[in-house]
Amino acid sequence: MSTARVRAAVAADAPEIARIQHVTWRTAYAELLGEQALATLEGNAEQRWAEAIAHPETTVYLATEGEFAVGFCVAGPAPDEEIANASGELPEDADRTGLIATILVEPRWGRRGHGGRLLAGAAGGLRERGAERGISWVAESDSASLSFFRRAGWRPDGTVRTLDTGERRLRELRLTGDLEIELVG
Structure with missing residues (x-):
């Protein structure tokens, strides 16, 4: 049996x-995003990820199973525009709130606990940086991701945003939750 783990990306x-x-994105989110948004991946994605890995304020976590990279997560302090309410006001704990910017597990590696390990690893990293709670944005129509975060105890906080993908409008819910995440099973 292969060893599954999470580590900081290099x-x-x-x-x-x-x-x-x-x-x-092509397998799980094609209908949600549209071809125009997917086409943006074709360009300099490797360069953008190298820059994200090098960014001092965020950590990119990599999930592996044996020798294979199977998923990743990006976490760091929540920017003011991500944590503010609709009128632009910041909550009292804004400086202690972390952002899980994305969690993706390649579909063929799904249902093996990689997403939970990524979330727990990112939450631990955010706690080390002084964060007390986390937020993440999830497409309202992405029932799998919403269910994943619900199992971790994260819930919508009532804030929504709409993104224009070029072909579609994508409504996202802001979720929030505790960073004391324990893996079960």
């Missing part, structure tokens, strides 16, 4: 992270 992981994003 620059050499950028090509695999770009590949995972490409495969996952």
Whole structure:
């Protein structure tokens, strides 16, 4: 049986992270995003991921199973525009709130606990940086991701945003939850 783990990504992981994003978006999110948004992945994705890995304020986590990279997560302090309410006001704990910017597990590696390990690893990293709670944005129509976060104890906080993908309008819910995440099973 292969060992599954989560670690901080390094620059050499950028090509695999770009590949995972490409495969996952094309497999799981094509109808949600549309072809125009998917086409943006074709460009300099590896370069963008190398820059994200090098960014001092965020951590990109990589899930592996044996020798294979199977998923990733990006976490860091929540920017003011991500945590503010609709009128632009910041909550009292804004400086202690972390953002889980994305969690993606390649579909063929799904249902093996990689998403939970990624979330727990990112939550632990955010706690080490002084965060007390986390937020994440999830497409309202993405029932699998919403269910995943609900199992972790995260809930919608009533804030929504609409993104224009170029072909579609994508409504997202802001979820919030505790960073004391324990894996079960």
